Amino acid sequence: MENRINNRxxxxxxxxxxxxxxxxxxxxxxxxxxxxxxxHWESRRWISGFTGSSGTVVVALEKAGLWTxxxxxxxxxxxxxxxxxxxxxxxxxETISIPNWLKQELTDNDCVGIDGHVYPAKEALKLKTELExxxxxxxxxxxxxxxxxDDRPPLPRNPVSIHPVELAGxxxxxxxxxVLAEAAKHDTNSVWISSLDTIAWLFNxxxxxxxxxxxxxxxxxxxxxxxxxxxxxxxxxxxxxxxxAHEGVKxxxxxxxxxxxxxxxxxxxxxDSSKVSYRIYQLLSSRNWVVDTxxxxxxxxxxxxxxxxxxxRQSMIRDGIALTQFLMWLEKAVPEGLVxxxxxxxxxxxxxxRQPNFVSESFPTIAGYASNGAINxxxxxxxxxxxxxxxxxxxxxxxGQYLYGTTDITRTVAVxxxxxxxxxxxxxxxxxxxxxSSAVFPAGTRGSQIDVLARQAMWAYGINYGHGTGHGVGYxxxxxxxxxxxxxxxxxxxxxxxxxxxxxxxxxxxxxxGVRTENMMLTTLAMTTSYGDFYNFETLTLCPIDTTxxxxxxxxxxxxxxxxxxxxxxxxxxxxxxxxxxxxxxKHQTKAI
Numbered sequence: 126m127e128n129r130i131n132n133r134x135x136x137x138x139x140x141x142x143x144x145x146x147x148x149x150x151x152x153x154x155x156x157x158x159x160x161x162x163x164x165h166w167e168s169r170r171w172i173s174g175f176t177g178s179s180g181t182v183v184v185a186l187e188k189a190g191l192w193t194x195x196x197x198x199x200x201x202x203x204x205x206x207x208x209x210x211x212x213x214x215x216x217x218x219e220t221i222s223i224p225n226w227l228k229q230e231l232t233d234n235d236c237v238g239i240d241g242h243v244y245p246a247k248e249a250l251k252l253k254t255e256l257e258x259x260x261x262x263x264x265x266x267x268x269x270x271x272x273x274x275d276d277r278p279p280l281p282r283n284p285v286s287i288h289p290v291e292l293a294g295x296x297x298x299x300x301x302x303x304v305l306a307e308a309a310k311h312d313t314n315s316v317w318i319s320s321l322d323t324i325a326w327l328f329n330x331x332x333x334x335x336x337x338x339x340x341x342x343x344x345x346x347x348x349x350x351x352x353x354x355x356x357x358x359x360x361x362x363x364x365x366x367x368x369x370a371h372e373g374v375k376x377x378x379x380x381x382x383x384x385x386x387x388x389x390x391x392x393x394x395x396x397d398s399s400k401v402s403y404r405i406y407q408l409l410s411s412r413n414w415v416v417d418t419x420x421x422x423x424x425x426x427x428x429x430x431x432x433x434x435x436x437x438r439q440s441m442i443r444d445g446i447a448l449t450q451f452l453m454w455l456e457k458a459v460p461e462g463l464v465x466x467x468x469x470x471x472x473x474x475x476x477x478x479r480q481p482n483f484v485s486e487s488f489p490t491i492a493g494y495a496s497n498g499a500i501n502x503x504x505x506x507x508x509x510x511x512x513x514x515x516x517x518x519x520x521x522x523x524x525g526q527y528l529y530g531t532t533d534i535t536r537t538v539a540v541x542x543x544x545x546x547x548x549x550x551x552x553x554x555x556x557x558x559x560x561x562s563s564a565v566f567p568a569g570t571r572g573s574q575i576d577v578l579a580r581q582a583m584w585a586y587g588i589n590y591g592h593g594t595g596h597g598v599g600y601x602x603x604x605x606x607x608x609x610x611x612x613x614x615x616x617x618x619x620x621x622x623x624x625x626x627x628x629x630x631x632x633x634x635x636x637x638x639g640v641r642t643e644n645m646m647l648t649t650l651a652m653t654t655s656y657g658d659f660y661n662f663e664t665l666t667l668c669p670i671d672t673t674x675x676x677x678x679x680x681x682x683x684x685x686x687x688x689x690x691x692x693x694x695x696x697x698x699x700x701x702x703x704x705x706x707x708x709x710x711x712k713h714q715t716k717a718i
Contacts, residue, residue, distance in 0.1 A: 130174045130208040136273040137172060137184055144267055146238040147231050150223070151182040157319045158245050158400050160605055161338050164278040166243060168270045175204045177502060182210065183223055185230050192223055195591030196501035199635065224255040233260040239403070241265030246406035247398035265403055281334035285341045285360045287368050288601065292529050293329045294432025297372040300327050300425070301347050307421040313395035315348035317409060318422055320400050322603040326426045328354060328374060330365065331601065337488050338603045339526060344382045348392070351375060355382040389413055395421060419618060423608045428623035433600045434647055437625065437665055440530030441645070443480040445667030445699045447525070448534065450476050452669070453710050459540050464513040466492040466505035469521060477525045487524035487531050487604040494519045498537070498639030501592060501631075516541030518551070518638045518674075524604055533604050533627055534666050535643035539674045547640075549586075550632040551674040554640045556582035557630035559684045561594065561611070561662075562644065565651050568658040569619050572611035579611075579630040588632055595626040598645060622660060624648045642670060667695050669714040677718060689717040
């Protein structure tokens with residue numbers, strides 16, 4: 126591995142010297158600033174060997190580094206081992222930032238290269254300003270991987286399908302009208318969108334160009350006079366073409382997007398610089414009035430309609446049935462010595478695939494036994510997978526794509542004897558999850574203001590976790606969705622009625638075990654008083670929570686009442702679809718404590 130990666134770094138440095146670049150930055154994103162990307166754009170993975178979904182590689186002529194967050198510290202250290210790439214633990218106070226590292230390594234008039242087609246515009250603009258202070262130039266003209274990556278995969282070209290209006294709940298034409306009306310509040314009459322999930326939502330289409338995400342590679346432009354979808358025309362069937370035309374959408378070839386942008390002049394364009402590439406931002410801002418704001422389409426997409434909310438509820442029933450069957454299987458299989466971490470993912474996919482309207486997993490299953498549970502985004506492989514022994518904790522984070530919803534759930538299961546520390550940590554995580562689940566808060570509340578509810582129980586013991594507590598989830602779309610979030614970092618987007626959010630506190634003991642419990646929740650109106658609207662959360666996920674590790678004495682009466690009520694709901698919702706044996710098992714698992 127180390128020789129292959131170091132050879133690739135040599136190729137990149139040769140390219141840099143030819144272009145007079147003293148450093149080159151390789152982000153994790155693609156031309157659509159996606160989190161999960163087609164193989165064609167996995168340049169950061171190719172150059173470093175690091176497989177996590179988030180991270181940035183910086184290559185100078187003599188040194189190289191990878192910056193990634195706490196979810197991937199252990200994984201990155203393992204995958205970078207033997208290469209010359211140094212791990213920088215991002216967001217820690219002692220870690221030098223990428224701009225400061227560049228300033229430390231470079232001198233006046235040196236050049237830093239990025240590929241403007243895949244670099245987020247917001248980050249590029251900030252980086253350019255920071256570097257210019259030290260007379261370092263940012264060059265965005267080159268994609269070195271077109272030259273040095275010999276077997277680079279081509280862009281995907283899979284067929285686009287229609288997401289029928291009875292499932293979508295709203296026509297594409299009406300969604301376009303709503304997005305343009307929202308943009309008009311910013312005094313703009315057009316919108317540019319590059320986010321693949323937003324385009325899929327807006328036009329009621331789906332695809333399979335990105336693993337686990339039902340999206341197609343495309344750009345979109347909508348205005349008062351025209352609506353354009355830029356996509357490889359080979360992906361559009363006659364049926365889809367006719368459907369789009371009926372919704373007032375014109376199809377243009379994906380490769381024409383740059384030329385189209387160059388023709389726009391004196392337009393007012395609404396875009397989100399964190400969701401478009403630097404190249405697109407440069408083209409549009411050179412001849413038009415650009416309003417840079419949180420994506421108006423993303424905001425509308427995040428507030429689910431009642432049709433979408435009901436779709437999520439139905440998908441949770443299907444998912445809950447499969448999870449019940451899985452946990453029954455796991456209980457029997459572990460003592461027999463038949464289970465590895467990798468087999469857990471296979472079994473979950475098998476059981477979910479038996480459910481009506483199942484499409485695929487929503488992300489690769491994270492099954493971490495014992496010490497692997499402390500690696501937040503650990504993914505077992507057939508070659509590297511622990512056998513599950515009948516002792517300790519097993520963390521399982523998985524999800525499914527259904528035609529009427531996307532699921533994301535984590536359960537930590539006691540597969541045998543536990544230590545007192547394991548039980549305490551498990552109970553603290555459960556208390557945090559219940560604390561956020563029980564929240565009531567006024568309209569206008571930001572996620573950072575309620576994040577503490579998931580952490581305060583563990584803070585009392587001097588414990589914390591490094592990841593966010595909650596993210597949005599798409600409606601038969603990406604499992605991670607914005608623009609809202611629940612995390613300590615400030616996010617100006619408030620939590621609004623109809624928003625889906627996960628609730629997933631955790632505790633991780635490096636090289637020992639991990640605990641995380643995760644449910645999905647729907648933001649609903651709790652009450653309206655003289656002080657305004659107040660919201661609360663409807664828990665959507667339907668799956669028993671293992672109560673064997675719970676230290677009941679650490680739980681309040683209110684927390685015990687919540688847990689018992691949740692388990693009664695799980696049984697009531699799932700039991701009509703289960704066999705007698707499955708009902709009996711679930712009845713025992715959901716009994717009141």
